[in-house]
Amino acid sequence: MNKIITSIAAAAICAAVSAEIVKNPDPNTLWIENGKNMKLGPAPRKCWGIKGNVKSSAVENGFKLGPSGTLGTYVPVSKQYPWYCFKVVSVERAGSGYHALSTNLNLDIGIFSVVSKIPKGIYCISLEGAKKLKEKPFDNYMRFDIHSANITFEYLGMFKEPPCKISFGSAIVKKGSNAAITITTKEPAEMVQLKFYKSYTMPAINVIPGVKRYLAKPVDGKGNKEWTFSFPYNGFKGVDGKIGSIVIEAVVETKDEVQSYIFFNQIPFEK
Incomplete structure (x- = not known):
């Protein structure tokens, strides 16, 4: 009962x-x-x-x-x-x-x-x-x-498709390699800026020493819907590199709006 x-x-x-x-x-x-x-x-x-x-x-x-x-x-x-x-x-x-x-x-x-x-x-x-x-x-x-x-x-x-997505050129980012990121947008973008954070407590990660703005470059022939950014990876201090430990924010500016897209690293970064 x-x-x-x-x-x-x-x-x-x-x-x-x-x-x-x-x-x-x-x-x-x-x-x-x-x-x-x-x-x-x-x-x-x-x-x-x-x-x-x-x-x-x-x-x-x-x-x-x-x-x-x-x-x-x-x-x-x-x-x-x-x-x-x-x-x-x-x-x-x-x-x-x-x-x-x-x-x-x-x-x-x-x-x-x-x-x-x-x-x-x-x-x-x-x-x-x-x-x-x-x-x-x-x-x-x-x-x-x-x-x-x-x-x-x-x-x-x-x-099926998100309004924006990122992908890496490899299944793991190894120390001493070049980390290459491709950003694909649904609408043509005028600017794509990336920001990196440690997911726990969210401090900013400085992926290129001395550089404050990480601007992606448009890929030729893709109508400003595909952008790339790369940096030499030698490990991040205080970050274990496991899946989900890094937050990547893509700030995408189109003719109509500026929108932030939040991603987690879904491939490991070698510690």
Whole structure:
């Protein structure tokens, strides 16, 4: 009897904010969550399961989550949609404790975290290295952990192509080699600037001593949609180089806007 009452209560909590993740709204999108009527409750297969003190509220430009706890749910994943993206519009520190955002897709590609400083921008995480992925979509558990922060998201979802992506010319960046990065944009760009951070506590990484602005160069014949940047890599002090330990911010200026895209190193940098 108690189990029946518990399941009814869980369903009621989910139903009280009745809305669903939108699946396949366009050919580029497997699913998207805009949070306008986000489901929160104890049952992650029926809604966003929560632990801790996490609340959701719809705001004009998206939805706000915080201040501390875990949200998790089951979402479709597929090889055909290998990009997980979410847009952070604003961040407010809540209290003086540990301040961080992390996300785990449970696909054996790592946990991606930013600690002490949570950058605004569009976070683009590639799933191409996830061996668990199949061509046919299947439901997989994903989670967010928020600590001492109220974060406004515009959306989160899975996509065939992100609005911007980066790639490296090798499977590992070895010490003594030239680290080459290619930045591909959806729209023609007028300028692409890169910034590098250690993901834990977010100090800036000086990849070229004496240089303060790391400007990428457009590739000839690509209509200003492909840019490159390279630097001699000899190790980063205080950075272990493991997947997810380095944050790369691409600031892309087009004729209409300036937008930051946040990436994590998804190949290792030799320590």
